[in-house]
Amino acid sequence: MQTLQGIAVSPGVAIGEALVIDNEGFRIPRRFVVRDVVEDEVERLTKALDAVGAEIARDRDAVTEKLGDDYGAIFTAHLQMLRDRRMNDELVALIREQHHSPEYAVSQVLRRYAKIFQELRDNYLAERANDIFDLERRLLRRLLGERREELGHITSPVVVLAHNLTPSETAMLDPQFVRAFVTEIGGAGGHTAIVAKGLEIPAVVGTGKFLTDVSGGETVIVDGDLGRVILQPDDETVARYQRELEEHRTLAVRLEELRELPAETLDATRVTLTANIEFPREVQACLDRGADGVGLYRTEFLYLAVSSEPTEEEHYEAYCQVLKTMGDRPVVFRTLDLGADKLGQSPSHEEERNPFLGLRSIRLSLKNLPQFRTQLRAILRASVLGSAKIMFPLISSLQELRQAKMVVADTMEDLEEAGVDFDREIQIGMMVEVPATVVLLDKFLAEVDFISIGTNDLIQYALAVDRSNNEVADRYRASDPAVLRLLDMSLTAARQAGVPASVCGQMSGETTYTMLLLGLGLRALSVPPAVIPEIKKICRSVTLTRCREVAERAMAMESSQEIETYLREELRKVVPELAPC
Ligand code: PEP
Ligand code: MG
Numbered sequence: 001m002q003t004l005q006g007i008a009v010s011p012g013v014a015i016g017e018a019l020v021i022d023n024e025g026f027r028i029p030r031r032f033v034v035r036d037v038v039e040d041e042v043e044r045l046t047k048a049l050d051a052v053g054a055e056i057a058r059d060r061d062a063v064t065e066k067l068g069d070d071y072g073a074i075f076t077a078h079l080q081m082l083r084d085r086r087m088n089d090e091l092v093a094l095i096r097e098q099h100h101s102p103e104y105a106v107s108q109v110l111r112r113y114a115k116i117f118q119e120l121r122d123n124y125l126a127e128r129a130n131d132i133f134d135l136e137r138r139l140l141r142r143l144l145g146e147r148r149e150e151l152g153h154i155t156s157p158v159v160v161l162a163h164n165l166t167p168s169e170t171a172m173l174d175p176q177f178v179r180a181f182v183t184e185i186g187g188a189g190g191h192t193a194i195v196a197k198g199l200e201i202p203a204v205v206g207t208g209k210f211l212t213d214v215s216g217g218e219t220v221i222v223d224g225d226l227g228r229v230i231l232q233p234d235d236e237t238v239a240r241y242q243r244e245l246e247e248h249r250t251l252a253v254r255l256e257e258l259r260e261l262p263a264e265t266l267d268a269t270r271v272t273l274t275a276n277i278e279f280p281r282e283v284q285a286c287l288d289r290g291a292d293g294v295g296l297y298r299t300e301f302l303y304l305a306v307s308s309e310p311t312e313e314e315h316y317e318a319y320c321q322v323l324k325t326m327g328d329r330p331v332v333f334r335t336l337d338l339g340a341d342k343l344g345q346s347p348s349h350e351e352e353r354n355p356f357l358g359l360r361s362i363r364l365s366l367k368n369l370p371q372f373r374t375q376l377r378a379i380l381r382a383s384v385l386g387s388a389k390i391m392f393p394l395i396s397s398l399q400e401l402r403q404a405k406m407v408v409a410d411t412m413e414d415l416e417e418a419g420v421d422f423d424r425e426i427q428i429g430m431m432v433e434v435p436a437t438v439v440l441l442d443k444f445l446a447e448v449d450f451i452s453i454g455t456n457d458l459i460q461y462a463l464a465v466d467r468s469n470n471e472v473a474d475r476y477r478a479s480d481p482a483v484l485r486l487l488d489m490s491l492t493a494a495r496q497a498g499v500p501a502s503v504c505g506q507m508s509g510e511t512t513y514t515m516l517l518l519g520l521g522l523r524a525l526s527v528p529p530a531v532i533p534e535i536k537k538i539c540r541s542v543t544l545t546r547c548r549e550v551a552e553r554a555m556a557m558e559s560s561q562e563i564e565t566y567l568r569e570e571l572r573k574v575v576p577e578l579a580p581c
Contacts, residue, residue: 001230001231001232001233001234001237002210002213002230002231002232003228003229003230003231004182004204004207004208004210004228004229004230004231005207005227005228005229006182006204006205006206006207006208006227006228006229006470007186007187007188007204007205007206007227007470007473008188008204008223008224008225008226008227008228009186009188009190009192009193009196009197009203009204009205009224009227010193010196010197010200010201010202010203010224011197011202011224011225011530011531012180012200012201012202012224012225012248013202013221013222013223013224013225013241013244013245013248014159014179014180014202014221014222014224014245015159015179015219015220015221015222015238015241015242015245016157016158016159016179016180016219016220016222017157017158017159017216017217017218017219017220018158018159018161018214018216018217018218018219018220018231019154019158019159019160019161019216020107020161020162020211020214020215020216021151021160021161021162021165032098032099032100032101033095033099033100033101034099035099038095038096038099041095041101041102042092042095042096042102044102044143045091045092045095045102045105045106045143047142048102048139048142048143049082049083049088049139051142052082052135052138052139052142053079053082053083055138056075056078056079056082056138057075057079059075060072060075060076060079063075074131077131078131078134078135081131081132081135082135087109087110087113090109091105091106091109094108094109102143103140103143103144104215104216104217106136106139106140106143107136107140107215107216108215110132110133110135110136110139111136111212111213111215113132114129114132114133114136114212115129115212115213117129117132118212129212151165151169151172151173152172152173152174154173154174154177154178155174155177156177157177157179158177158178158179159178159179159180159181159182159220159222160173160178160180160181160182161181161182161183161210161211161214161220162181162182162183162184162211163183163184163185163211164183164184164185164186164192165181165183165186165192166192167190167191167192167194167195167301167304168304170192170195170196170199171195171199171278171279171301171304173199173201175199175200175201178201179201179202179222180201180202180203180204180220180222180224181196181201181203181222182203182204182205182207182220182222182229183203183204183205183206183207184206184207184208184209184210184211185205185206185470186205186206186468186470187205187206187466187467187468187469187470187472187473187476188205188206188467188473188476188506189456189457189459189460189467189468189476189506190205190467190468191468192205192468193205193506194276194278194298194456194506194528195278195301197506197509197528197530197531198276198277198278198279198282198528198529200285200528200529200530202222202223202224203222203224204222204223204224204227204228204229205470206470206473207229208470210229210231213231214231218231218232219232219233219238220232220233221233221237221238221241223241225580225581226581251577252533255533255534255536255537256533258290258533258536258537258540259288259289259290259533260290261290261536261540263292263535263536263539263540264539264540265518265539265540265542265543265544265547266540266541266542266543267543267544267545269523269544270523271518271523271524271525271539272292272293272502272523272524272525273290273291273292273524273525273526273527273532273535273536273539274291274292274293274294274295274296274330274332274502274524274525274526274527275289275291275293275294275295275296275526275527275528275529275532276294276295276296276297276298276504276509276526276527276528276529277294277296277297277298277322277529278297278298278301279301280318280321280322280325282529283321283322283325283326284325285529285530286326286529286532287325287326288529289529289530289532289533290532290533290536291329291529291532292329292330293326293329293330293331293332293387294322294326294329294330294331294332294526295330295332295452295502295504295524295525295526295527296332296334296391296452296504296526297322297331297332297333297334298334298337299315299318299319299333299334299335299336299337299375300336300337300338302314302315302318303336303338309371311374312374312377312378313378315374315375315378315379316378316381316382319333319378319379319382319388320382320385323382323383323385323386323387323388324385324386326386326387327386328386328387329386329387330387330388330389331386331387331388331389332389332390332391332429332452332526333379333388333389333390333391334391334392334393334431335362335365335372335375335376335379335390335391335392335393335404336361336364336365336371336372336375336393337360337361337362337393337394338360338361338364338365339355339358339359339360339361339363339364356460356466356467360394361393361394362392362393362394362395362400362404363394363400365404366400366403366404366407369407372407373407373410373411373414376390376407376408376411377411377414377415380408380411380412380415380420380422380423380426381415381420381421381422383422383423383426384421384422384423388423388426389426389427389428389429389449389450390408390426390427390428390429391428391429391430391431391450391452392404392428392429392430392431393430393431393433393454394431394433394434394454394457395430395431395432395433395434395437395444396434396436396437397436398440398443398444398447401430401444401447401448402447405428405447408428412424427449427450428448428449429448429449429450429451429452430444430448430451430452431451431452431453431454431457431504432444432451432452432453432454432458432490433453433454433456433457433458433461434457434458434461435458435461435462435486438458438486438489438490439489441489441490441493441494442493442496442497445493445494445497445499446497448499449499449500450499450500450501450502451490451494451499451500451501451502452501452502452503452504452526453487453490453491453501453502453503453504453505454504454505455478455483455487455503455505455506455507455508456505456506456507457505458483458486458505459476459477459478459480459483459505459507460476462480462482462483462486463475463476463477463480463482463483477560477564478505478506478507478510478513479512479513479560479561479563479564479567480560481555481557481558481559481560481563484516484520484554484555484563485555487503487517487520488520488555491520491521491522492521495521500524501522501524502522502524502525502526503517503522503524503525503526504525504526504527506528508522508525508526508527508535509525509527509528509531509535510580511531511534511535511538511571511575511578511579511580512564512567512568512571512579512580513567514535514538514539514542514571515538515542515546515547515550515551515567515570515571515574516547516550516551516554516567518539518542518544518547518551519544519546519547519548519549519550519551519552519554520551534578537575537578538571538574538575538578541574541575542574546574550566550567550570553566554566554567568580
């Protein structure tokens with residue numbers, strides 16, 4: 001049994017069989033071969049070893065010719081490893097005696113060898129582990145074929161273990177089969193985490209290296225509440241987590257009963273609870289959980305699932321689906337928040353050293369006007385089907401806001417001329433995600449119909465901490481006193497200007513912060529659909545008077561740790577079952 005600590009990014013507990021997706025996306029199933037085909041499988045292995053041997057020899061010759069013997073010798077060493085008698089015997093024995101598939105035997109044996117090298121004190125030898133991984137990859141590529149295993153085609157219940165998953169790869173996971181996932185890298189505020197929550201797949205990221213210790217097929221427990229991953233748990237641990245799973249289910253059933261009830265505090269203040277979605281398919285979950293609307297539709301996810309630029313019709317169809325399903329409940333369309341942080345580097349752009357400070361979000365939209373207009377036309381055309389609102393992300397200057405509004409006005413004019421119907425009164429709002437915007441918020445508020453505070457970005461820009469980097473994840477804290485003050489400033493300014501405000505960052509969906517946010521004056525929260533029942537339960541269990549006292553005390557504290565502990569204690573007093581440990 002081995003326990004890893006990572007960052008909890010999507011709640012829930014799961015127990016399942018490990019499916020390892022390594023850097024190259026190989027899936028290494030624990031497959032056993034039947035007795036009759038054992039010799040065929042040994043032959044398949046032998047052929048793969050020969051083919052990889054020939055491939056390495058070719059590489060050696062090419063490198064020797066270009067760079068000389070010293071460099072070619074690297075590949076000679078690879079060849080020697082590949083032909084190592086002991087390793088070959090071990091592989092064959094696993095197939096003949098244990099009936100392992102050749103793929104499984106290769107990953108088991110080579111990973112074990114690599115681990116032995118990694119643990120050696122000698123740096124030079126430790127680095128040889130990479131050579132073994134290289135061999136493993138070459139062999140698996142031969143055995144499994146070149147194709148990258150399609151994450152979207154997983155059709156048996158598994159726990160996915162990977163070095164990293166991009167947001168679009170995560171979006172391909174089918175929650176019906178993928179019980180949970182764990183990645184070696186990643187941070188709490190990254191978009192992979194956001195998609196996991198949207199899909200309701202328990203997830204832990206940023207565990208550090210562990211893939212050398214697994215090859216697939218082992219039992220894994222993922223505790224998405226505590227950020228814990230247990231490899232090959234003992235029976236007692238499995239039994240404990242099974243009990244916890246049962247408790248989760250019971251709590252979910254109890255919360256389900258709140259569906260038709262309003263999110264109203266004990267002293268009769270109604271709180272609006274809307275949902276954050278990434279894909280149209282999530283709207284049903286919003287209705288099932290009793291959402292008052294969609295407070296944040298991250299429309300850019302349409303781009304992450306396709307390889308070419310979506311057409312206006314593709315945008316339009318997605319938007320119609322969302323609006324029609326939500327009926328007269330409001331839907332906030334956040335315009336494209338694309339950039340290198342989400343899509344990786346686009347080959348057409350020069351590499352950005354700091355994508356989060358670069359050409360992302362509204363900046364990209366204003367630079368790529370045809371793309372922006374295409375999206376706006378689709379939103380406006382769909383707006384007649386329900387209650388649509390437009391929201392601009394990452395606004396950091398008044399000029400930017402005015403420019404964006406101008407593009408909307410121009411697009412409206414075009415539609416008008418073309419005789420296309422749309423909602424002429426459509427509300428326009430902006431996200432508050434940059435500290436500079438908070439400082440000048442009174443000016444912005446005079447020019448928008450509503451604001452939504454994006455704490456995921458606000459925290460990273462206020463604290464100078466990359467939201468997706470696990471090296472600095474411990475510094476990324478919603479409970480930082482500076483973050484609280486920025487929230488207070490924003491909500492106070494909105495109240496004074498009479499402009500509705502909500503919070504749509506992950507913070508608003510964390511039970512720890514509900515009392516604080518209500519106490520700071522927030523009356524609208526937008527959260528992942530899965531947590532609506534929990535947040536509603538808290539709203540219905542507290543008084544605003546108490547929340548105000550809690551907020552006041554928290555605001556006077558000086559450290560994030562102190563604030564977090566205090567908020568959890570206060571929550572425990574009112575709804576103990578929803579207070580994080
Ligand atoms: C935010 O930054 O808080 C937010 C909601 O936007 P995103 O997470 O998509 O950047
Ligand atoms: Mg944001």
